[in-house]
Amino acid sequence: MTDRYGRDVLAGDWRAPARGRSRPVPAETGLVVEDATTGWVGAVVRVEKAGGQHVVHLEDRHGRLKGFQLGAGFLVDGRPVVLTPPEAAQQARLAAARAATARTASGSRAVQGVKAKVASGSRIFVEGRHDAELVEKVWGHDLRVEGVVVEMLDGVDDLESAIRDFSPGPGRRMGVLVDHLVPGTKESAVVARAATLQPYAAHVLVVGHPYVDVWQSVRPERLGWQQWPVIPRGTSWKHGILRELGWPHATQADVAHGWKRILGTVRTYADLEPSLLARVEELIDFVTAPAAP
Structure with a gap:
């Protein structure tokens, strides 16, 4: 018998979004994701618990870091995902790898579990x-x-x-x-x-x-410059630099705050x-x- 009305338009997942439904994906280090709300794209650097919730930190191609609440609202390869904490086994492997190859900020191998020495005379x-x-x-x-x-x-x-x-x-x-x-x-x-x-x-x-x-x-690249600007003679160098950056520069408190921002890079x-x-x-x-x- 011929179905004169065709198939049931309500059959199947008719409410599915155009990009598909979100799937759970562990937030493993190095995974490149996009925050669907802000458009921020970055690689997962770490996941930590703060204020009772999991926060994922993403580093963009310029080296800038930004934290987001773990969960829904992310895209991977254009598809919606729900970021979940890294699997326990993977976290253990990453921790072991970090401990084996850990480097300090100076590039030297980090010494684990060693207390600071009593200050030397030098x-x-x-x-x-x-x-x-x-x-x-x-x-x-x-x-x-x-x-x-x-x-x-x-x-x-x-x-x-x-x-x-x-x-x-x-x-x-x-x-x-x-x-x-x-x-x-x-x-x-x-x-x-x-x-x-x-x-x-x-x-x-x-x-x-x-x-x-x-x-x-x-390095000037950390501040978005190709090189540090030349400040004219007669102008306080630090105040001049902060002015070039477009940051407050009128007081010593401004200088102190500006240095903290530079040091943070x-x-x-x-x-x-x-x-x-x-x-x-x-x-x-x-x-x-x-x-x-």
Whole structure:
């Protein structure tokens, strides 16, 4: 008998969305997903529990991170998915792999389960708070394992007095990192005098980077630039940089907040210029070298 009305239009999953129904997908590290609401596309970096809910962190192609609540509302290859926590076995494998190959922010192999050493007699001195915070972020793990403390000089105009006050000697080495250490500057003259100060010279190493400020040792790409802008003479360099970024720059509080934002773009040693990396590594090697018999 002929069906004069055709098939039942309500038969089957007639309410299914055009892209299909969401399917559950474990949020495994490296999975590339899109947040359907904002259009953010990134690879899964990690999943963690925060505030009673699971949060998935996605890193886009520019290295920017953004967190989203785990669950529905994501696309994989254009198809809707519900992101679920990584499977327990996979999480265990990833944890074991991370422990075996873990690297610190400085690129050295992370030492697991080792308490920081009691501070040694040797020290690394830097010019100011921002220098100290940058060194801590990238080399902090290494320095704690070695028992090396970083201290601030608040400038190097009176470096010779700082050396005398510290009184370096055998087993008590002093490493100093100087900003803008280039020929012809006042910093180069100060360092030249300090390098020959007796009887301490053999136990002191002063090195420097060429940047006007340690901010400039952060790769400009991390801030969306091809190179750091040139700030005109007579203008505060830090205030000028913040103005170029379009950030608040009128007060010292603005400067402090701006530095925190710049520091936040630094994830590992790869986000810093090689000139700074080499100098800091040189200082660490110097202050941790075994004392001569």
